[in-house]
Amino acid sequence: MGRPAxxxxxxxxxxxxxxxxxxxxxxxxxxxxxxxxxxSHSSVAxxxxxxxFQQKVDHFGFSNMKTFKQxxxxxxxxWDKDGGSILFYTGNEGDIVWFCNNTGFxxxxxxxxxxxxxxxxxxxxxxxxxxGNNSFQDIKHLNFLTSEQALADFAELIKHLKRxxxxxxxxxxxxxxGSYGGMLAAWFRMKYPHIVVGALAASAPIWQFxxxxxxxxxxxxxxxxxxxxxxxxxxxxxxxxxAINRLASTGSGLQWLAQxxxxxxxxxxxxxxxxxxxxxxxxxxxxxxxxxxxSNFLQPLPAWPLKVVCQYLINPSVPDSQMIQxxxxxxxxxxxxxxxAKCLNISETATSNLGSQGWSxxxxxxxxxxxxxxxxxxxxxxxxxxxxxYSDECFKQWGVRPRPSWIITMYGGKNIKSHxxxxxxxxxxxxxxxxxxxxxxxxxxxxxxxxxxxxxLDLRANNALDPTSVLLARSLEVEHMRRWIKDFHDNVKRQP
Amino acid sequence: MGRPAxxxxxxxxxxxxxxxxxxxxxxxxxxxxxxxxxxSHSSVAxxxxxxxFQQKVDHFGFSNMKTFKQxxxxxxxxWDKDGGSILFYTGNEGDIVWFCNNTGFxxxxxxxxxxxxxxxxxxxxxxxxxxGNNSFQDIKHLNFLTSEQALADFAELIKHLKRxxxxxxxxxxxxxxGSYGGMLAAWFRMKYPHIVVGALAASAPIWQFxxxxxxxxxxxxxxxxxxxxxxxxxxxxxxxxxAINRLASTGSGLQWLAQxxxxxxxxxxxxxxxxxxxxxxxxxxxxxxxxxxxSNFLQPLPAWPLKVVCQYLINPSVPDSQMIQxxxxxxxxxxxxxxxAKCLNISETATSNLGSQGWSxxxxxxxxxxxxxxxxxxxxxxxxxxxxxYSDECFKQWGVRPRPSWIITMYGGKNIKSHxxxxxxxxxxxxxxxxxxxxxxxxxxxxxxxxxxxxxLDLRANNALDPTSVLLARSLEVEHMRRWIKDFHDNVKRQP
Numbered sequence: 001m002g003r004p005a006x007x008x009x010x011x012x013x014x015x016x017x018x019x020x021x022x023x024x025x026x027x028x029x030x031x032x033x034x035x036x037x038x039x040s041h042s043s044v045a046x047x048x049x050x051x052x053f054q055q056k057v058d059h060f061g062f063s064n065m066k067t068f069k070q071x072x073x074x075x076x077x078x079w080d081k082d083g084g085s086i087l088f089y090t091g092n093e094g095d096i097v098w099f100c101n102n103t104g105f106x107x108x109x110x111x112x113x114x115x116x117x118x119x120x121x122x123x124x125x126x127x128x129x130x131x132g133n134n135s136f137q138d139i140k141h142l143n144f145l146t147s148e149q150a151l152a153d154f155a156e157l158i159k160h161l162k163r164x165x166x167x168x169x170x171x172x173x174x175x176x177x178g179s180y181g182g183m184l185a186a187w188f189r190m191k192y193p194h195i196v197v198g199a200l201a202a203s204a205p206i207w208q209f210x211x212x213x214x215x216x217x218x219x220x221x222x223x224x225x226x227x228x229x230x231x232x233x234x235x236x237x238x239x240x241x242x243a244i245n246r247l248a249s250t251g252s253g254l255q256w257l258a259q260x261x262x263x264x265x266x267x268x269x270x271x272x273x274x275x276x277x278x279x280x281x282x283x284x285x286x287x288x289x290x291x292x293x294x295s296n297f298l299q300p301l302p303a304w305p306l307k308v309v310c311q312y313l314i315n316p317s318v319p320d321s322q323m324i325q326x327x328x329x330x331x332x333x334x335x336x337x338x339x340x341a342k343c344l345n346i347s348e349t350a351t352s353n354l355g356s357q358g359w360s361x362x363x364x365x366x367x368x369x370x371x372x373x374x375x376x377x378x379x380x381x382x383x384x385x386x387x388x389x390y391s392d393e394c395f396k397q398w399g400v401r402p403r404p405s406w407i408i409t410m411y412g413g414k415n416i417k418s419h420x421x422x423x424x425x426x427x428x429x430x431x432x433x434x435x436x437x438x439x440x441x442x443x444x445x446x447x448x449x450x451x452x453x454x455x456x457l458d459l460r461a462n463n464a465l466d467p468t469s470v471l472l473a474r475s476l477e478v479e480h481m482r483r484w485i486k487d488f489h490d491n492v493k494r495q496p
Numbered sequence: 497m498g499r500p501a502x503x504x505x506x507x508x509x510x511x512x513x514x515x516x517x518x519x520x521x522x523x524x525x526x527x528x529x530x531x532x533x534x535x536s537h538s539s540v541a542x543x544x545x546x547x548x549f550q551q552k553v554d555h556f557g558f559s560n561m562k563t564f565k566q567x568x569x570x571x572x573x574x575w576d577k578d579g580g581s582i583l584f585y586t587g588n589e590g591d592i593v594w595f596c597n598n599t600g601f602x603x604x605x606x607x608x609x610x611x612x613x614x615x616x617x618x619x620x621x622x623x624x625x626x627x628g629n630n631s632f633q634d635i636k637h638l639n640f641l642t643s644e645q646a647l648a649d650f651a652e653l654i655k656h657l658k659r660x661x662x663x664x665x666x667x668x669x670x671x672x673x674g675s676y677g678g679m680l681a682a683w684f685r686m687k688y689p690h691i692v693v694g695a696l697a698a699s700a701p702i703w704q705f706x707x708x709x710x711x712x713x714x715x716x717x718x719x720x721x722x723x724x725x726x727x728x729x730x731x732x733x734x735x736x737x738x739a740i741n742r743l744a745s746t747g748s749g750l751q752w753l754a755q756x757x758x759x760x761x762x763x764x765x766x767x768x769x770x771x772x773x774x775x776x777x778x779x780x781x782x783x784x785x786x787x788x789x790x791s792n793f794l795q796p797l798p799a800w801p802l803k804v805v806c807q808y809l810i811n812p813s814v815p816d817s818q819m820i821q822x823x824x825x826x827x828x829x830x831x832x833x834x835x836x837a838k839c840l841n842i843s844e845t846a847t848s849n850l851g852s853q854g855w856s857x858x859x860x861x862x863x864x865x866x867x868x869x870x871x872x873x874x875x876x877x878x879x880x881x882x883x884x885x886y887s888d889e890c891f892k893q894w895g896v897r898p899r900p901s902w903i904i905t906m907y908g909g910k911n912i913k914s915h916x917x918x919x920x921x922x923x924x925x926x927x928x929x930x931x932x933x934x935x936x937x938x939x940x941x942x943x944x945x946x947x948x949x950x951x952x953l954d955l956r957a958n959n960a961l962d963p964t965s966v967l968l969a970r971s972l973e974v975e976h977m978r979r980w981i982k983d984f985h986d987n988v989k990r991q992p
Contacts (some may be wrong), residue, residue, distance in 0.1 A: 060556040060644050062861040062896040063635035139559035149555055155905050191687065193915070194908030365558040400558040409651050412690030418916060434611070 028268030044107040044461065048075040048100060048117070052295055053160055055123070055183055057130045057144050059152035068130040070153055073100050073119040075108070076125045077419055082168035084114035085286035085485045088173050088196065090188055091346030096121035096128075097245055098353035099181070104461020108177060113485065116168070120157055122150050122184075125355040131356040136357045139399045145361055150184060155192050172482055175199040178456035180359075180367075181434065184491065189410050189430075190419045198484040200477055201437075203456035206424075208435025209407055212414060215372035217434035223378040225287040230310025237283065237313065238379040241276060243320040248272045260324045261331070264343035271346070278346040279327070280380060282334050285349060287431050288455040293465035300337050302466065308334045357392070368404040369435070382481035407482050420444040423480055427453025446480070448473045513954065523977045540603040540957065544569040544596060544613070549656055551619070552797030553640050564626040566649055569615040571595050573606070581611035581981045584669050586650055586684055589858070592617035592624075594849035595677070600957020602672060605974055609981065612664070616653055618646050619682075621851040632853045637893045639856055644906065651688050653803065653909040668984035670977055671695040675928065676855075676863075676954035678920075685908050686915045693788040694917030694980040696973055697933075699952035702920075704865045705903050708910060711868035711881040713930035719874040721925050722839045722940060725807025733779065734875040736823050737772060739816040743942025744768045744803035757827070760839035767842070774842040775823070776876060778830050781845060783927050784951040789961035796833050805829045860890035865931070876935035913983065916940040919976050921969055924947025942976070944969045 052069040058334055065211065073096060074311035079086075087106050091099055100119040111196040124145045129135040131447060136142060154175075162169045175196045177185035182204025207213055210217075227234040247253035257275075258267040289295065290306045302308050312329035315322075335344050363369070368390070373380040391401050424437035425448040432455060441448050450457055451469040458473045548565040554749040575582075583602050587595055596615040604614055617624040620641045625631040632638060650671075660667045671692045673681035678700030685695035703709055723730040735817060740875050743749035744765060753771075763771065785791065786802045804902060808825035811818075831840050859865070864886070869876040887897050908915075919934035921944040936942050946953055947965040954969045 060640040062638040062642075062899070066898070103961060143557040143559040146556060146558075150906075159905055192905075192908075194911035195905075289652075339511070359670070401561070405655075406555070409648075409655055409691075412688075415690035418915060 007018065007432075008105075029256075044104065046075070046107055047077065048073040048119070048477040053157050055153050055156060057158070059149055066130075068123070069128065070123065070157065071096055071121040071127045072157060072215060073097065073115040075107075075110070078114060079110075079116035079170070080114035082114075083485070083489055084116070084171055085481070086158075086161070086168065086171050086173040087113065087115045087117050087177050088154070088158065089117070090175050090177040090181050090184040091120050091125070092177060092184060093122060093125055093359045094354040095126035103176075103459050105459045105474065108462050109460070109474075111479075113481060114480065116171070118161065120154055120327045122125060123153055124361075136361070142398070144399075145365075146356060147184060147187065147362075147366055147407075151188050151191055154184075154188055155195050156425040158195050170492055171175075171487050172197040174404075174484060176202075176459075178202040178205070182245060184425065186422050188418065189422050190411060193421075194421070197407060197488050199391075200423045200481070200482065201310045201432055201461045202392045202425045202437065203427065204424060204431050205369070205432040205435030206411070206437065207414065208432070209413070210404060213319050213371040213435050216374060216377060218371055218431045219284075219373045219378040219380055219428075221431040221434050222284055222287040225306055225382075225431070226249065226283065226453065229290075229304070229306035230417075231314050232316045233306075233310035233313045234379040235316040236323070236326065240279075240323055241381045242275060243323040244272065246325065247322055248264050249311055257324060260321070261328050263344050275346055276381070278330065278349060281329055281349045283379075284431065286334055286430070290429055290454040291457060291460070292452065292467055295460075301334070301480070303362060305333060322415040345496070348421050361398055361400070364398050364400055364402055366403070368407075370475050394427070411423070417441050417445065421480075421484055422446075423448055423477055425450060425456070425458050425477065427455065427457050427470075429453055430455045448476055500913070519916045520714055526965075535861050536917075537806050540596055540600065540606075542571070542603055544571040544615070549653050551649050551652060555652070557794070562626070564864065565624065566619065566653065567592055567617040567623045568653060569593065569613075571603075571606070571613040574610060575606075576610035576843060577667070578610075579981070579985055580612070580667055581977070581984075582654075582657070582664065582667050582669040583609065583611045583613050584650070584654065584671050585615040586671050586673040586677050586680040587614070587616050587618040588673060588675060588680060589618060589621055589855045590850040593622070599674070599955050601955045601970065604958050605970075605977075607698035608974065609710055612667070614657065616650055618677075619649055620854040626693070627784070632857070638857050638894070638896075641854060641861075643680060643683065643858075643862055643903075646869065647684050647687055650680075650684055653689050662663055666988055668693040668981050670954075670980060673696040673977035674955045675700065678952065682918050682920070685918050686907060686912065689917075691916070693984050695976065696919045696921070696977070698921045698922060698955045699923065699926055699928050699932065701865070701928040701931030702907070702933065703910065704928070705909070706866070706900060708848075709931050711866040712870060712873060714927045715780075715869045715876055716981050717925075717927040717930050718780055718783040719876075719913070721786060721802055721927070722755050722779065722806060722875060725786075725800070725802035728812045729802075729806035731812040731876040732819070732822065734763045734871065735812050736819055737877045738777075739819040740768065742816055743820065752817070753820060756817070771842055774845060774875070775827065777845045778827055779875075780927065783925070786925055786950040787953060787956070788948065788963055789959050791956075794918040797830070798833060801829060813904075840872075857894055857896070860894050860898055861894055862899070864898045864903075896924075907937050913937050917974055917976075917980055919944055920943075921946060921954050921973065923951065923953050923966075925949055926951045937944060944972055 012360055051074060053072060054067045055070045057068055058064040087110070088101060089103060089106065098118050103119075109115070123130055124135055124142075130144055131137070134141055135231045162171075175185040175188045177183070179202070182201035183200040185204055185207050186204055187200035188195050194313040200382055208218070223234050228236060228468050239461070242414045244257065247257045248267070254267045254269065258265070271329045286305055286309060289301060290304060291301075295301055309330045312326045312333075315326070315337050318326070322410065370385040370387070372385040375382040375384045387404065394400055394402055420442070421444050423446055426436040426438050427450040428432040429452060436445050437445070438449055448458075450473045452467045453470055453473070457466075457470050458477065547568050547570060548567060550563045551566045553562040553564055554560040571925070583606070585595060585599060585602065592615050601613075602613050605611070620631055620638075625639055627633070627637045630637055654669055658667075662809040669692045671681040671684045672695070673679070675698075678697035679702050681695040682697035682700055684704055686691050703716070719730050721943055722733060740753065743753050744763070750763045782801055782805060785797065786800060787797075789799045791797055805826045808822045808829075811822070814822065816930065827840065831837055866881040866883070868881040869879045871878040883900065890896055890898055916938070917940050919942055922932040922934050923946040925948060933947055934939070934943050946955075946969045948963045949969070951967055953962075953966050954973065
């Protein structure tokens with residue numbers, strides 16, 4: 001898919017007086033927070049069938065009669081119509097096969113919950129493109145990329161499954177998702193409680209909007225993760241930005257920088273913001289996937305990767321050249337743990353399984369998450385949150401203006417206590433936990449906190465190195481789901 | 497606005513082999529079930545201010561940046577910020593001033609509930625036309641006429657009021673509506689429980705869809721109302737259709753018919769279906785507004801108008817000519833109680849305060865309510881429910897195809913028990929009660945039945961001739977609302 005839009009945003013970032021967090025990072029924050037356990041790590045084989053369901057392009061109007069094919073994956077190996085269930089993954093901003101292969105938790109609990117597994121792809125991602133290659137052409141084609149349309153797709157798909165699969169009609173459906181998918185799972189239960197009996201919303205930052213959380217909370221958590229992972233680690237990173245700035249101020253310094261960081265292309269002065277964003281993005285990614293065992297995200301990573309990274313950043317008081325060499329070693333953990341990379345490419349941090357165009361548009365319409373840094377409470381250069389500039393950039397890039405308050409109007413913001421049967425799980429290491437629900441709201445809107453957990457660790461497959469906290473979290477989650485399933489079947493039996 | 501579309505539907509009805517209930521009647525069933533107490537009957541003066549709020553034409557997409565002015569009326573005479581409330585009328589298919597003047601209940605309880613009253617006009621009705629005179633031009637312009645968009649309008653309007661009226665922020669909002677407006681009130685609470693603490697859904701046939709109720713239930717209730725209102729009344733009407741058919745079979749018969757019924761225009765054979773629909777529609781209207789006191793709907797009516805009508809229909813075994821003369825006397829109660837009408841016009845039954853074009857489109861998209869008659873359990877000629885033909889007619893008229901199951905996918909159909917704080921009130925005389933919620937679903941989804949009550953009698957102003965049942969209903973409704981208001985304020989106080 002590429003990311004042509006980013007260049008444009010980059011220019012905006014370079015303009016005099018701009019001091020917003022670059023959209024490039026925002027997009028990545030949003031699109032990289034995904035389950036990443038590779039299929040090979042799971043003890044459970046993932047065998048599924050691929051299907052396509054004809055969806056209306058526009059559920060909310062009648063003049064557009066167009067349809068498109070939504071992809072979904074289905075596994076019924078452990079499904080038992082007698083007391084069983086349907087676990088429904090509410091696909092987020094990427095290829096559904098990738099999510100399916102990286103949500104080991106569902107595969108691990110399928111047998112216990114006698115569950116059919118369904119993984120539904122989100123429109124405008126993977127193969128589920130409403131207008132094929134033209135889907136991102138202009139706002140006319142992008143107009144149907146909203147969370148509301150995606151939830152309606154899920155609702156129609158579940159109705160279709162219940163209509164067409166014998167025995168599915170009388171089965172409780174539970175929505176499960178992580179990150180944006182977790183937000184969708186929670187919202188799905190809120191808006192369609194007649195279709196799903198409950199939701200597991202893992203690492204779902206449903207409050208990372210408007211002024212519900214301070215805009216610096218995300219980056220503060222990233223910083224804390226680094227601070228805790230090695231002596232002087234965050235201080236070193238904080239000081240590295242000035243080192244880069246100083247080196248970038250001369251032609252020879254730029255040349256040296258590119259060489260020291262083993263970049264694939266030479267650097268110009270204009271590339272420096274891009275370089276810094278790329279490094280920033282890398283630290284953020286590392287904080288999100290700071291898992292207790294070796295995992296394979298974009299690149300293979302060791303267990304507790306932040307600790308490994310921070311081994312290179314123990315001395316903040318070194319000359320600029322040494323600082324950059326240390327930073328390179330640290331970056332190299334993320335980009336070259338396997339030792340295969342010949343050079344580092346500053347235009348790449350995310351897997352192509354993610355739909356960067358789609359998320360960029362969503363971030364410019366409904367999903368406006370304010371971020372900022374101040375360089376004091378965090379290890380980054382100061383960037384203010386500037387809604388006006390953000391909106392202008394969105395208009396330049398997509399021709400749309402964000403409506404930041406719409407998501408609150410639609411889904412209730414902090415006032416959600418009248419809903420029920422939603423589990424909000426959050427790892428305390430996860431930067432996104434700042435925007436998540438980390439305290440029980442009611443008896444049936446419960447928060448599960450995972451000590452030493454990074455981004456939705458609970459949705460990953462079981463692993464021998466899992467901390468007790470995540471084992472406990474998963475067993476709590478299963479306990480809630482078992483109760484929802486039992487309540488559903490008890491209710492069915494009670495009816496005449 | 498006229499009703500040009502009806503001619504087209506009429507032709508469809510005339511085509512060989514068609515035996516659906518004519519759309520003309522369906523529209524009227526849907527658009528006539530409205531509060532009708534004239535302002536002059538209310539003991540409470542209705543003084544309000546008129547405002548306009550800029551709404552997005554499309555809440556669910558970002559490519560269309562157009563806005564329009566939604567009209568709303570506001571009265572804060574009795575509003576008390578200390579422990580008060582906001583009663584919000586979810587406007588339905590007509591002019592909001594008319595609804596405001598005909599919902600005496602809200603005016604009657606305003607003081608007791610220290611309530612601000614707000615009456616919000618439904619988009620595409622009254623003055624709230626998204627594209628002015630072009631709003632009904634084609635499906636491109638009509639595309640934004642849906643219940644979802646209307647609910648989003650209400651949500652945005654309430655947020656606007658809370659933002660701009662000092663003291664409104666900390667006030668509980670209760671949705672109130674009758675008929676389609678009652679459906680909207682209930683759905684509003686279901687979909688936006690963070691915005692309204694509860695809903696009074698009066699005479700809201702939320703189950704008059706798909707196969708939730710038998711399609712003949714509506715007309716059976718109409719028939720029962722007539723049967724109970726006078727000896728042989730329904731039998732006479734049942735026999736009248738054949739009398740009309742026999743007279744219409746000759747030229748002189750047609751001429752006599754037009755004369756006997758005091759019609760404003762002569763009749764041709766082709767007009768007969770239209771004539772019968774008009775009569776049918778009149779009986780339906782009478783059943784809906786069969787109130788215990790004199791009221792002024794389209795025309796002034798006596799107390800218990802069905803009883804007056806049925807006085808003319810006590811003998812079913814009279815010659816055709818006598819039968820028609822009796823039918824005329826009965827119709828004349830509805831159309832000429834004041835004695836002012838010079839002739840009867842078979843193309844008019846509804847007030848121009850209703851938006852017949854808008855509702856016709858809604859009935860062809862989301863609001864597909866199956867109706868049928870069999871001539872055995874009801875007093876009408878047999879008409880089957882034919883979804884295919886219905887869809888074809890909609891396509892011919894508007895260029896859209898209905899999606900009858902969408903409303904169930906969206907609002908849950910019969911599976912709504914996870915919601916809370918909705919009162920469903922129904923009068924047992926009301927034909928729409930067949931599609932309403934007439935039994936408690938949970939402790940907080942309660943049904944209120946009004947013995948001897950016609951269409952949302954409870955929303956009408958207090959009247960000395962009100963039966964005890966409606967007094968009891970209103971006091972129950974107020975009791976629930978007081979509790980919702982108290983709970984809200986208690987919760988606010990409990991917070992730090």
